[in-house]
Amino acid sequence: MVDKKKISLNVNGVTYDREIEPRTLLSDFIRHHLDLTGTHVGCEHGICGSCTILMDGLPVRSCLTFALQAEGKAIETVESLDTNGELSPLQNAFWENQGLQCGFCTPGILMSMKAFLKHNPKPNRDEIREALSGNLCRCTGYHDIVDSVVAAAEAAISSGTAKA
Amino acid sequence: MKPANFEYFRATSLDHACELLRAHGDDAKILAGGQSLIAAMNYRLARPQFLIDISNIDSPSEITDESDGVRIKATTTQAIAEHDPVVRRRLPVLANALEHIAHFQIRNKGTVGGSIVNADPASELPAMSLLLDAEFEIQSASDKQVMAAEDFFITYMTTALQSDEVLISILFKAPPENSGWGLHEVARRAGDFALVGSAAIIALDDGGKCSFARVVLFGVASTPVRATEVEDALLGQSCSDALFAEAAKKVSEVVDAESDVHVTDEYRGNVAEVLTVRALADALSRAQAAS
Numbered sequence: 467m468v469d470k471k472k473i474s475l476n477v478n479g480v481t482y483d484r485e486i487e488p489r490t491l492l493s494d495f496i497r498h499h500l501d502l503t504g505t506h507v508g509c510e511h512g513i514c515g516s517c518t519i520l521m522d523g524l525p526v527r528s529c530l531t532f533a534l535q536a537e538g539k540a541i542e543t544v545e546s547l548d549t550n551g552e553l554s555p556l557q558n559a560f561w562e563n564q565g566l567q568c569g570f571c572t573p574g575i576l577m578s579m580k581a582f583l584k585h586n587p588k589p590n591r592d593e594i595r596e597a598l599s600g601n602l603c604r605c606t607g608y609h610d611i612v613d614s615v616v617a618a619a620e621a622a623i624s625s626g627t628a629k630a
Numbered sequence: 631m632k633p634a635n636f637e638y639f640r641a642t643s644l645d646h647a648c649e650l651l652r653a654h655g656d657d658a659k660i661l662a663g664g665q666s667l668i669a670a671m672n673y674r675l676a677r678p679q680f681l682i683d684i685s686n687i688d689s690p691s692e693i694t695d696e697s698d699g700v701r702i703k704a705t706t707t708q709a710i711a712e713h714d715p716v717v718r719r720r721l722p723v724l725a726n727a728l729e730h731i732a733h734f735q736i737r738n739k740g741t742v743g744g745s746i747v748n749a750d751p752a753s754e755l756p757a758m759s760l761l762l763d764a765e766f767e768i769q770s771a772s773d774k775q776v777m778a779a780e781d782f783f784i785t786y787m788t789t790a791l792q793s794d795e796v797l798i799s800i801l802f803k804a805p806p807e808n809s810g811w812g813l814h815e816v817a818r819r820a821g822d823f824a825l826v827g828s829a830a831i832i833a834l835d836d837g838g839k840c841s842f843a844r845v846v847l848f849g850v851a852s853t854p855v856r857a858t859e860v861e862d863a864l865l866g867q868s869c870s871d872a873l874f875a876e877a878a879k880k881v882s883e884v885v886d887a888e889s890d891v892h893v894t895d896e897y898r899g900n901v902a903e904v905l906t907v908r909a910l911a912d913a914l915s916r917a918q919a920a921s
């Protein structure tokens with residue numbers, strides 16, 4: 467039996483102190499220890515992208531990260547996007563353009579696209595498709611997802627904020 | 631929770647990692663980006679007793695411009711190397727190869743050293759280290775050595791690195807002045823491991839004849855392989871599509887692929903030849919543009 471370790475992790479601006487087994491994946495820590503169930507888990511092998519979160523602003527697979535490795539980093543999950551229940555422009559674009567059906571893949575896509583649009587605020591459709599290639603969706607055929615990302619980029623530009 | 635349990639140690643430097651490896655012996659493993667190791671642990675294909683995390687050492691990502699090439703610290707993430715201006719200027723083929731690894735979310739954690747030590751024969755960076763005559767700086771708690779890439783890869787996911795050794799940095803040598811490069815691979819979907827890949831570098835002399843040729847294939851044998859017979863067929867010759875088509879036939883000398891769930895061995899051989907022709911053609915046009 468391996469001893470539990472104390473961990474202090476900053477998630478969405480809040481510091482959480484817990485005791486965990488070292489093998490706890492960051493995805494499981496977020497879901498089971500913090501009850502932040504917006505981060506979804508599909509494959510646990512890095513392929514589907516549904517568990518994507520931001521670590522120090524960069525999108526990474528939370529299923530291929532141990533929670534202990536994330537100590538000292540700023541973690542952002544899908545729960546960080548809205549402001550008191552008001553959807554962010556990126557979330558709103560997905561809502562308006564039917565960018566989801568069942569919604570399983572959506573949290574990972576939103577976190578990937580948040581980072582992508584920051585890095586490339588005026589992407590064309592090909593660049594968006596390429597950027598979406600690390601997130602699998604079983605429902606939508608991607609067309610509406612691409613439309614949503616286009617709309618999010620346009621909304622950010624017309625409102626004069628590069629913030630997605 | 632899928633992985634088996636382990637004890638976790640966070641190294642503060644690569645020297646510290648060597649000490650921790652010595653203290654914990656054969657049951658300890660280095661954890662870098664975790665993009666191969668944690669996946670293997672989630673499948674329980676790997677069950678290390680001790681993990682030594684080098685992803686949180688002080689200044690993990692370091693890239694230095696040296697006279698004969700570019701030195702990359704093993705813990706540098708693939709994403710940082712891919713966007714680094716020195717890498718893009720001096721080793722454009724390496725920058726291009728990095729873009730082919732998985733997806734950006736995975737390159738944000740996966741490291742240059744981790745990919746090389748992992749030694750998947752279908753992966754890009756082991757092939758790049760053969761193409762660019764890389765030298766590996768290797769260290770244990772008691773010893774240091776420099777090893778050439780051609781001595782490093784032994785077989786499928788197996789290298790000459792001993793269990794107490796850490797890969798510290800990789801020196802990728804800059805190709806000759808006025809050379810050009812080509813890199814082509816075939817994968818099922820964007821971001822998948824390549825089924826087959828081929829990379830080439832060509833330089834021309836003043837008379838337009840091939841003065842330097844380097845061809846490396848990946849995904850076609852148990853390690854990445856240099857196709858020296860193809861290179862020999864090019865040296866001293868005037869480059870043309872016909873010459874490339876003839877020379878590329880010699881890839882069959884190094885293709886030692888078995889059929890698998892993805893494709894047959896015959897397919898791999900044919901594609902290796904076609905991709906080599908394309909890589910050579912790109913290398914030639916870039917070499918012509920450079921001279």
Ligand SMILES: Cc1cc2nc3c(=O)[nH]c(=O)nc-3n(C[C@H](O)[C@H](O)[C@H](O)COP(=O)(O)OP(=O)(O)OC[C@H]3O[C@@H](n4cnc5c(N)ncnc54)[C@H](O)[C@@H]3O)c2cc1C
Pocket residue numbers: 511512513659660661662663664665666667668669704705730731732733736739740741742743744745747748752753754755791795796797798821822823824
């Ligand atoms: C969905 C998916 C798709 C992928 N597609 C590709 C692809 O197309 N091409 C490709 O090349 N790769 C691909 N990969 C693998 C990815 O590139 C990994 O990042 C890389 O293979 C391992 O690097 P890492 O830093 O994550 O190493 P880890 O997973 O942490 O370690 C890998 C191995 O190397 C050892 N190790 C790591 N660093 C050192 C060191 N400095 N010294 C000694 N030992 C060390 C570890 O002990 C372990 O055995 C893919 C991965 C996923 C999940």
Ligand code: FES
Pocket residue numbers: 506507508509510511512513514515516517518527528529530
């Ligand atoms: S659950 Fe992490 S990538 Fe699929």
Ligand code: FES
Pocket residue numbers: 565566567568569570571572602603604605606
């Ligand atoms: S909306 Fe159902 S998986 Fe994408």
